[in-house]
Amino acid sequence: xxxxxxxxxxxxxxxxxxxxxxxxxxxxxxxxxxxxxxxxxxxxxxxxxxxxxxxxxxxxxxxxxxxxxxxxxxxxxxxxxxxxxxxxxxxxxxxxxxxxxxxxxxxxxxxxxxxxxxxxxxxxxxxxxxxxxxxxxxxxxxxxxxxxxxxxxxxxxxxxxxxxxxxxxxxxxxxxxxxxxxxxxxxxxxxxxxxxxxxxxxxxxxxxxxxxxxxxxxxxxxxxxxxxxxxxxxxxxxxxxxxxxxxxxxxxxxxx
Amino acid sequence: xxxxxxxxxxxxxxxxxxxxxxxxxxxxxxxxxxxxxxxxxxxxxxxxxxxxxxxxxxxxxxxxxxxxxxxxxxxxxxxxxxxxxxxxxxxxxxxxxxxxxxxxxxxxxxxxxxxxxxxxxxxxxxxxxxxxxxxxxxxxxxxxxxxxxxxxxxxxxxxxxxxxxxxxxxxxxxxxxxxxxxxxxxxxxxxxxxxxxxxxxxxxxxxxxxxxxxxxxxxxxxxxxxxxxxxxxxxxxxxxxxxxxxxxxxxxxxxxxxxxxxxxxxxxxxxxxxxxxxxxxxxxxxxxxxxxxxxxxxxxxxxxxxxxxxxxxxx
Numbered sequence: 001x002x003x004x005x006x007x008x009x010x011x012x013x014x015x016x017x018x019x020x021x022x023x024x025x026x027x028x029x030x031x032x033x034x035x036x037x038x039x040x041x042x043x044x045x046x047x048x049x050x051x052x053x054x055x056x057x058x059x060x061x062x063x064x065x066x067x068x069x070x071x072x073x074x075x076x077x078x079x080x081x082x083x084x085x086x087x088x089x090x091x092x093x094x095x096x097x098x099x100x101x102x103x104x105x106x107x108x109x110x111x112x113x114x115x116x117x118x119x120x121x122x123x124x125x126x127x128x129x130x131x132x133x134x135x136x137x138x139x140x141x142x143x144x145x146x147x148x149x150x151x152x153x154x155x156x157x158x159x160x161x162x163x164x165x166x167x168x169x170x171x172x173x174x175x176x177x178x179x180x181x182x183x184x185x186x187x188x189x190x191x192x193x194x195x196x197x198x199x200x201x202x203x204x205x206x207x208x209x210x211x212x213x214x215x216x217x218x219x220x221x222x223x224x225x226x227x228x229x230x231x232x233x234x235x236x237x238x239x240x241x242x243x244x245x246x247x248x249x250x251x252x253x254x255x256x
Numbered sequence: 257x258x259x260x261x262x263x264x265x266x267x268x269x270x271x272x273x274x275x276x277x278x279x280x281x282x283x284x285x286x287x288x289x290x291x292x293x294x295x296x297x298x299x300x301x302x303x304x305x306x307x308x309x310x311x312x313x314x315x316x317x318x319x320x321x322x323x324x325x326x327x328x329x330x331x332x333x334x335x336x337x338x339x340x341x342x343x344x345x346x347x348x349x350x351x352x353x354x355x356x357x358x359x360x361x362x363x364x365x366x367x368x369x370x371x372x373x374x375x376x377x378x379x380x381x382x383x384x385x386x387x388x389x390x391x392x393x394x395x396x397x398x399x400x401x402x403x404x405x406x407x408x409x410x411x412x413x414x415x416x417x418x419x420x421x422x423x424x425x426x427x428x429x430x431x432x433x434x435x436x437x438x439x440x441x442x443x444x445x446x447x448x449x450x451x452x453x454x455x456x457x458x459x460x461x462x463x464x465x466x467x468x469x470x471x472x473x474x475x476x477x478x479x480x481x482x483x484x485x486x487x488x489x490x491x492x493x494x495x496x497x498x499x500x501x502x503x504x505x506x507x508x509x510x511x512x513x514x515x516x517x518x519x520x521x522x523x524x525x526x527x528x529x530x531x532x533x534x535x536x537x538x539x540x541x542x543x544x545x546x547x548x549x550x551x552x553x554x555x556x557x558x559x560x561x562x563x564x565x566x567x568x569x570x571x
Contacts, residue, residue: 255311
C-alpha cells in the first residue's frame with residue numbers, strides 16, 4: 001500500500017507540473033516579467049537614490065524579498081487555481097473515487113505548488129543575476145526557507161480552494177490579504193525604519209519571518225532572529241497542514 | 257457466488273433537509289448486469305454517489321465485495337470503477353494522460369498503466385485520439401473515454417450512471433455490445449439509464465427506485481410477469497374494413513392494415529394467431545406497442561404517486 005501511495009503521490013505531482021508547464025505563458029512568464037520590472041524600476045532607477053538598506057545596496061536588499069514574493073504568490077496560486085479548477089470541472093471526483101488517502105492528495109497538491117514556486121523562484125533568481133552579483137551567505141538556510149515557504153503557501157492556497165465556490169473567491173485572498181502582507185513583510189524595506197508601534201505590528205505578519213530568513217541566507221542580515229523565523233514557519237505549516245487534512249477528511253466543499 | 261454490492265438501510269438527508277434516500281436495501285450478485293431505474297430525482301445518482309464515495313451517507317451500510325466502506329474503504333474502492341453521468345475529466349488534458357493518471361491514482365506503476373490505457377482506448381475505438389486534448393472529442397467519444405478510465409485498474413464492479421445519454425443509436429449499440437463482453441468476462445455491472453429498452457436488452461436484474469424508496473427489486477423476467485396486459489401491434493396483409501372479433505382478446509383496427517391486440521398476462525399469443533388464421537387474416541409483422549419495461553415502470557411509479565397522494569389526503 002505504501003508503494004501504491006507513493007505512485008499516487010507521484011501521479012498528482014506529475015499532473016500538476018504538466019499543468020503549469022503546459023500553460024507556461026500564464027504561470028511562468030508573467031512573474032519573470034513582473035520581477036524584471038521591479039528590478040529595473042526599484043533596483044536600478046530608484047535604488048541608487050535610496051542608498052543603502054540594512055548595510056547593502058538597495059538592489060541587493062530587495063532581491064531576496066522579490067524572489068520570496070514570487071515563490072509565495074506562485075506556490076499559492078498554483079494550488080488554489082488547480083484544486084478549485086478540479087472542483088469546478090468535477091475532476092476532483094477522479095481522485096475521490098480512487099483509493100488515495102487524503103494526506104496523499106494534500107501532499108500531492110502541495111508538491112505541485114512547491115514545484116511551481118521553486119521553478120518561478122529559480123527563474124527570478126536567474127533574472128536577478130542580470131542586475132546584481134548574488135551572494136549566498138548560508139546555502140542550507142536559503143534552500144530550507146524557500147522550500148518551507150512554498151509548502152506553507154501551497155497549504156494556504158489549498159484551504160482557499162476548498163472554501164471557494166466561484167472564481168472570485170480564489171482571487172479575494174491573494175488580492176486583499178496576500179499582496180498587502182507581502183508588501184508589508186519587509187520586501188522593500190527594513191522594519192527598523194518603522195516607528196516602534198508599527199515594528200511591533202509588523203511582527204504579526206508571517207511573511208516578514210520568511211522574507212527575513214531568506215535574506216539572512218543570502219546576505220547574512222535579518223530584522224528578526226533566524227531561529228524564531230524557522231519556528232514561526234514550522235508552526236504555521238503544522239497548523240495549516242492539519243486544518244487542510246481535517247477539511248479533506250470531512251469532505252468540506254468536495255463531497256455532498 | 258459472492259455479493260458484489262450490498263446496501264442496507266441506506267439513508268441520505270441533504271443539508272437543506274431533503275431526504276433523498278429513505279433507508280433503501282439492495283443486493284447485487286457478482287457477475288450480474290443490474291439496472292437501477294427511476295425517474296429524475298428518484299435517488300439513483302445519490303445511491304451510486306454514496307457507493308463511490310462522492311456523497312456522504314447519513315446512515316446505513318454499504319459493502320463492495322464484502323468490504324465495508326466505513327471500515328475498509330481502500331479495498332472497496334479498489335474493486336470499483338465509476339462512470340459518472342457528467343463529464344468529469346480535465347478537458348485540456350490529453351486522452352492518454354487522463355487514463356494513465358487515473359491508473360496512477362490506483363497505485364498502478366506507469367509502465368503497466370500505459371499498457372492498460374492503450375488496451376482499453378483501443379477496445380473503445382479511441383486509440384487514434386489518444387494524443388488529442390479531451391475537449392476535441394465528440395460527446396460519444398467522451399463517454400467512451402470515461403468507460404476506459406473506469407476500467408484501467410481492472411475493477412470487479414463497474415457502475416455506470418446513464419452511460420449512453422446523448423449517444424447516437426449506432427454508438428449506443430456498440431457500447432451495449434462492449435459492456436456485454438465486459439460482463440461476460442466476469443465483471444459485475446450496475447447501470448442507471450433512462451432508456452428502458454437498454455435495461456431490458458442488457459440487464460438480468462432490475463431495481464426500480466422512486467422518491468428514495470425501492471419499489472421493485474427482482475429478476476427482469478419476474479418483473480415483466482407482473483404486467484397484466486400487453487398490447488401488440490400487428491401489420492396485416494390486405495385490407496380490413498373492421499376489426500376482427502377474437503374470443504378473449506380485445507382487438508382494435510388502428511390504421512390501414514394495422515391491428516392492436518390486448519393480451520392478458522395468463523393468455524397465450526398462439527391462440528390469438530389461431531383465431532386470426534381461421535378468420536383468414538394474415539399477419540405480416542408484429543411488435544409490442546410500448547417497451548414492456550417502460551410500461552411496468554410507468555405503472556409502478558404512478559401507483560406509488562397515487563398511494564402517496566391518498567396517504568396525504570387521509571392524513
